[in-house]
Amino acid sequence: MATPAPSKKVILSGIQPTNRLQLGNYLGAIKNWVKLQKDFDCHYMAVDLHAITARQDPQELRNNTYTAIALYIASGVDLEHCSLFVQSHVPQHSQLAWLLNCYGYMGELSRMTQYKDKSSKAGANIPVGLFTYPLLMAADILLYDTHLVPVGDDQKQHLELTRDVAQRLNGLYGDDTFVVPEPYIAPVAARIMDLLNPTTKMSKSAVNENGSLFLTDSPADIEKKFKRAETDSGKEIRFDEENKPGVSNLLSIQSAITGESIAAIEARYVNKMYGHLKVETAEIVKQELAPIQKRTQELLGDKAELERILKTGAEKATAKAEVTLRRLHERIGFILR
Numbered sequence: 141m142a143t144p145a146p147s148k149k150v151i152l153s154g155i156q157p158t159n160r161l162q163l164g165n166y167l168g169a170i171k172n173w174v175k176l177q178k179d180f181d182c183h184y185m186a187v188d189l190h191a192i193t194a195r196q197d198p199q200e201l202r203n204n205t206y207t208a209i210a211l212y213i214a215s216g217v218d219l220e221h222c223s224l225f226v227q228s229h230v231p232q233h234s235q236l237a238w239l240l241n242c243y244g245y246m247g248e249l250s251r252m253t254q255y256k257d258k259s260s261k262a263g264a265n266i267p268v269g270l271f272t273y274p275l276l277m278a279a280d281i282l283l284y285d286t287h288l289v290p291v292g293d294d295q296k297q298h299l300e301l302t303r304d305v306a307q308r309l310n311g312l313y314g315d316d317t318f319v320v321p322e323p324y325i326a327p328v329a330a331r332i333m334d335l336l337n338p339t340t341k342m343s344k345s346a347v348n349e350n351g352s353l354f355l356t357d358s359p360a361d362i363e364k365k366f367k368r369a370e371t372d373s374g375k376e377i378r379f380d381e382e383n384k385p386g387v388s389n390l391l392s393i394q395s396a397i398t399g400e401s402i403a404a405i406e407a408r409y410v411n412k413m414y415g416h417l418k419v420e421t422a423e424i425v426k427q428e429l430a431p432i433q434k435r436t437q438e439l440l441g442d443k444a445e446l447e448r449i450l451k452t453g454a455e456k457a458t459a460k461a462e463v464t465l466r467r468l469h470e471r472i473g474f475i476l477r
């Protein structure tokens with residue numbers, strides 16, 4: 141009889157289907173998901189429950205969710221190696237989130253930078269969900285006994301909180317209650333910056349859409365956005381995040397796509413001008429995105445097939461999530477159904 145392969149470590153990650161996905165989501169998250177998928181047992185989601193912490197138009201939310209899933213597949217997420225699903229299709233995420241709400245502390249949640257940022261923009265009525273958001277994220281991760289979570293740098297603090305909550309429950313109910321996860325933050329492209337305001341991170345929900353490069357932008361828009369990208373005073377093209385954030389951002393984008401080192405890219409731009417850097421970065425991004433955009437459109441043309449893929453993903457995920465949830469119910473002292 142063949143010896144069973146040693147079980148692979150578990151990876152899980154997700155992106156909110158708010159607005160259209162942007163280059164930071166691709167370089168900081170999805171591209172790494174694809175790199176890791178052969179060596180790990182991977183779970184990738186569109187986190188629609190997280191998305192409604194800000195108001196969403198129903199039709200747009202649905203379209204953005206289909207598009208996010210299509211973009212994952214078009215970027216190379218392989219259904220042979222990964223469970224691909226929509227968060228709301230697996231009710232255990234909401235169920236575990238409630239339980240974790242009873243173990244997370246007000247103090248630790250108030251310290252989350254993302255909460256401080258987003259609540260300051262929410263006006264007078266801040267949804268409670270924005271505050272408890274990190275505990276839903278912890279639920280996502282802990283349900284699958286996840287070892288590694290590939291995310292951009294902005295999510296590090298949420299990962300720390302997940303670890304703290306997991307350790308707290310392990311202290312109460314036994315060390316094997318939850319696997320304590322680690323963040324996986326790739327050294328390159330951990331933080332792609334806004335093209336117009338390169339000291340803030342690129343995001344889907346930026347006030348000025350010209351600062352974000354959306355994955356579905358046309359070639360003409362990509363050229364236009366890079367042409368207008370904020371560069372810094374001076375002429376020299378070198379990586380210096382503090383004094384040359386705009387130039388450094390373009391160098392990081394090139395490096396993340398081509399795999400070339402920053403030093404090698406800098407060497408190619410000795411005695412060249414910012415204009416060269418902008419045009420060539422636009423070209424590299426266009427070439428990377430063209431096949432992904434084409435495949436995304438094909439996938440979106442067959443919703444029935446996408447729904448079939450999501451059904452299979454949700455079934456696989458539910459089976460695993462239910463085991464973890466029951467384990468916790470039993471340890472907390474609930475009567476099992």
Ligand code: ATP
Nearest residue numbers: 156164165168169291292330331332342343344345
């Ligand atoms: P929103 O603007 O709706 O808050 P966002 O663009 O910041 O969204 P998220 O859905 O919060 O995107 O993040 C999805 C994933 O993409 C996370 O792993 C996050 O770390 C990564 N990510 C988001 N923006 C960037 C960025 N600018 N650079 C690198 N990674 C990023």
Ligand code: LTN
Nearest residue numbers: 152153154155156187190277280
């Ligand atoms: N909060 C994350 C999205 C997210 C996530 C997750 C990432 C929700 N659940 C689980 C990794 C693992 C963000 O990127 N804003």
